[in-house]
Amino acid sequence: MNYFVTGGAGFIGSNLVDRLLADGHRVTAYDNLSTGQRPFLADASKNPRFALIEGDVLDLPLLKRAVAGHDFVFHLAANADVRFGTHHPDRDLQQNTVATFNVLEAMRVNGVKRIGFSSTGSVYGEPEVFPTPETAPFPIQTSLYAASKVAGEGLISAYAHGFGFQAFVFRFVSILGERYTHGHVFDFYAKLLADPHQIEVLGNGKQRKSYLYVQDCINAILTVIAKAGDAVNVVNLGADEYCQVDDSLGWICERLGLNPKCQYAGGARGWIGDSPFIFLDTTKLKSFGWRQTLSIREAVVRTLDYLRANPWVLESRKAA
Amino acid sequence: MNYFVTGGAGFIGSNLVDRLLADGHRVTAYDNLSTGQRPFLADASKNPRFALIEGDVLDLPLLKRAVAGHDFVFHLAANADVRFGTHHPDRDLQQNTVATFNVLEAMRVNGVKRIGFSSTGSVYGEPEVFPTPETAPFPIQTSLYAASKVAGEGLISAYAHGFGFQAFVFRFVSILGERYTHGHVFDFYAKLLADPHQIEVLGNGKQRKSYLYVQDCINAILTVIAKAGDAVNVVNLGADEYCQVDDSLGWICERLGLNPKCQYAGGARGWIGDSPFIFLDTTKLKSFGWRQTLSIREAVVRTLDYLRANPWVLESRKAA
Numbered sequence: 111m112n113y114f115v116t117g118g119a120g121f122i123g124s125n126l127v128d129r130l131l132a133d134g135h136r137v138t139a140y141d142n143l144s145t146g147q148r149p150f151l152a153d154a155s156k157n158p159r160f161a162l163i164e165g166d167v168l169d170l171p172l173l174k175r176a177v178a179g180h181d182f183v184f185h186l187a188a189n190a191d192v193r194f195g196t197h198h199p200d201r202d203l204q205q206n207t208v209a210t211f212n213v214l215e216a217m218r219v220n221g222v223k224r225i226g227f228s229s230t231g232s233v234y235g236e237p238e239v240f241p242t243p244e245t246a247p248f249p250i251q252t253s254l255y256a257a258s259k260v261a262g263e264g265l266i267s268a269y270a271h272g273f274g275f276q277a278f279v280f281r282f283v284s285i286l287g288e289r290y291t292h293g294h295v296f297d298f299y300a301k302l303l304a305d306p307h308q309i310e311v312l313g314n315g316k317q318r319k320s321y322l323y324v325q326d327c328i329n330a331i332l333t334v335i336a337k338a339g340d341a342v343n344v345v346n347l348g349a350d351e352y353c354q355v356d357d358s359l360g361w362i363c364e365r366l367g368l369n370p371k372c373q374y375a376g377g378a379r380g381w382i383g384d385s386p387f388i389f390l391d392t393t394k395l396k397s398f399g400w401r402q403t404l405s406i407r408e409a410v411v412r413t414l415d416y417l418r419a420n421p422w423v424l425e426s427r428k429a430a
Numbered sequence: 431m432n433y434f435v436t437g438g439a440g441f442i443g444s445n446l447v448d449r450l451l452a453d454g455h456r457v458t459a460y461d462n463l464s465t466g467q468r469p470f471l472a473d474a475s476k477n478p479r480f481a482l483i484e485g486d487v488l489d490l491p492l493l494k495r496a497v498a499g500h501d502f503v504f505h506l507a508a509n510a511d512v513r514f515g516t517h518h519p520d521r522d523l524q525q526n527t528v529a530t531f532n533v534l535e536a537m538r539v540n541g542v543k544r545i546g547f548s549s550t551g552s553v554y555g556e557p558e559v560f561p562t563p564e565t566a567p568f569p570i571q572t573s574l575y576a577a578s579k580v581a582g583e584g585l586i587s588a589y590a591h592g593f594g595f596q597a598f599v600f601r602f603v604s605i606l607g608e609r610y611t612h613g614h615v616f617d618f619y620a621k622l623l624a625d626p627h628q629i630e631v632l633g634n635g636k637q638r639k640s641y642l643y644v645q646d647c648i649n650a651i652l653t654v655i656a657k658a659g660d661a662v663n664v665v666n667l668g669a670d671e672y673c674q675v676d677d678s679l680g681w682i683c684e685r686l687g688l689n690p691k692c693q694y695a696g697g698a699r700g701w702i703g704d705s706p707f708i709f710l711d712t713t714k715l716k717s718f719g720w721r722q723t724l725s726i727r728e729a730v731v732r733t734l735d736y737l738r739a740n741p742w743v744l745e746s747r748k749a750a
Contacts, residue, residue, distance in 0.1 A: 195588070195592065196592040196593065199531075199534075199535060199538070199589075199592075200531070200535075203527075203528070203531050203585070207523075207527060207581060208523070208528075211519075211520070211523050214519075215519060215520075218519070233568075234568075235587075244568065245567040245568060246567065246568055247565040247566065247567065247568070248553070248554075248564065248565065248566055248567070248568050248569065248664075249568065250587045250662045250664065251583075251584040251585075251587040251588045251591070252587070252588065252591040253588055253591070253592070254585070254588045254589075254592060256584070256588070257581070257584030257585050257587070257588040258584075260580060260581065260584040261527060261577070261580065261581030261584055261585075263571075264571040264576070264577030264578075264580040264581055265523070265571075265574070265577050265581075267555075267570045267571040267572070267577070268515070268571045268572065268573055268574045268576070268577040268703070269519075269574075271571075271572040271573070271702065271703060272515065272516040272519075272573070272574065272702050272703060273516065342570045344568075344570065382591065382592050383588070383591055383592060
């Protein structure tokens with residue numbers, strides 16, 4: 111198979127690229143390197159079955175040329191900055207919604223008809239059912255990020271129905287692991303490096319969140335694509351557990367041997383649009399035979415260890 | 431109150447403009463007159479509390495200037511052509527999704543924080559529950575039109591949460607009545623004028639659809655806005671009944687005194703993305719005290735009578 115991976119130099123994208131290459135496929139990564147990192151593709155770049163195209167998903171003419179000749183598109187490129195959506199309201203619309211339309215158009219004109227898409231558990235807004243199944247009530251969106259992913263899901267399923275595509279829509283919890291470049295472990299570690307004695311925590315520390323280890327995420331994606339047969343397959347990707355922000359901070363501090371004083375910003379939400387409880391029902395995912403290998407605690411610790419072993423990741427993000 | 435109505439020269443928009451003026455408000459209609467009709471605003475234009483701005487919702491600088499000074503925005507402008515979405519895939523994205531973003535931005539920069547939005551019952555895709563409540567399972571989209579409206583709903587609720595807007599999202603069935611300019615009554619009447627002896631029917635004639643009379647629709651909108659108090663209020667607008675395509679065709683033929691031979695294109699759907707059964711649960715709408723005044727049959731006949739009395743409507747659409 112000849113795979114095309116938008117966001118292929120990113121955290122999840124580059125791990126997926128490596129896995130697809132290891133499975134014997136040809137892979138093209140398409141990335142504008144705005145948050146993607148060239149070092150993540152160091153191994154891939156040595157493989158003759160791999161190519162990197164430096165390009166933006168908003169550059170439709172280039173994208174159309176680049177997609178030609180591929181069998182399957184993983185569309186992972188996105189603005190994943192959930193927290194600051196209201197600071198620049200058009201960013202999610204452009205980089206997520208319009209970008210997804212561009213990917214679909216590039217596929218349509220080239221006759222490429224299979225797509226995997228990284229959506230988010232945030233599309234459920236603030237759900238009333240936990241764990242939240244794919245068939246949860248039609249939600250009200252609370253962030254521009256989630257709204258842009260809902261829009262992307264809608265475009266993808268409309269293309270599937272209108273143009274005979276097969277689509278795999280994955281609603282992710284937050285992902286942890288090697289090549290992790292942003293999120294709460296990153297923020298806590300960066301703050302503790304700057305000041306090991308005290309740390310500011312957004313919200314009240316009681317927010318409940320689910321996380322998944324990146325290799326479990328990639329196993330899940332490939333399992334679903336191999337086994338799900340509908341025209342549009344919407345599948346939650348998450349762990350069978352959740353933790354509180356305070357739990358995760360405790361594991362991080364324990365690993366670092368620190369005991370900082372915690373200052374809570376207060377409130378049930380870390381920021382406008384933050385969901386105080388994310389926990390997805392993964393019954394559908396498990397029905398395809400997938401199993402989780404790392405607990406949230408193990409994934410948090412592994413992420414921290416990765417950041418400690420790769421200080422350039424923190425430096426590169428600070429410079430951005 | 432000072433109302434701003436995008437699509438104010440259209441079918442529903444111009445009826446809403448007239449009603450708001452009759453209720454004593456100031457009204458600005460904003461319309462690019464691409465499908466809106468100047469004659470629909472003939473009465474409004476005589477009212478000193480009314481102004482028409484000829485402009486496009488994709489012209490963000492003009493829209494920002496135009497929205498200034500208003501208290502409430504009704505965003506009704508849209509590409510409402512559900513059937514031909516796949517013929518020009520970017521039209522729904524631009525005219526519905528991006529346009530809705532523009533309206534929200536124009537409101538945000540002007541501090542206007544209340545919006546009414548014409549969404550569609552098509553957002554439920556092909557639901558499994560009838561009548562379909564607002565809390566139906568998260569659907570898979572089957573048309574680019576519905577996908578663009580889902581995207582619009584998401585943007586509006588994200589703005590409500592992020593910027594303190596109050597939003598009223600109305601999921602419409604198809605609307606009938608005076609100033610109706612497109613849809614099945616229009617198509618059947620135009621075909622029967624051209625050939626009274628035979629008529630082609632898309633699908634198998636058994637598609638079940640719900641419709642609502644335009645004045646009932648406007649009463650519903652104004653009732654909800656007066657009484658609903660949430661930050662985001664999503665309300666189905668529809669009738670407590672549905673009919674089959676064949677029923678409606680029968681009423682039209684009876685009114686015209688015709689007995690044409692029907693040729694069915696076949697299939698459960700009239701076109702790609704057509705939903706074979708639309709019937710919305712209006713329990714929430716009725717909880718605000720609203721009641722339907724015309725049956726679907728009465729609304730179909732009234733629509734036909736309007737088209738017969740206003741042959742210029744058919745002529746203007748044919749020329750377009």
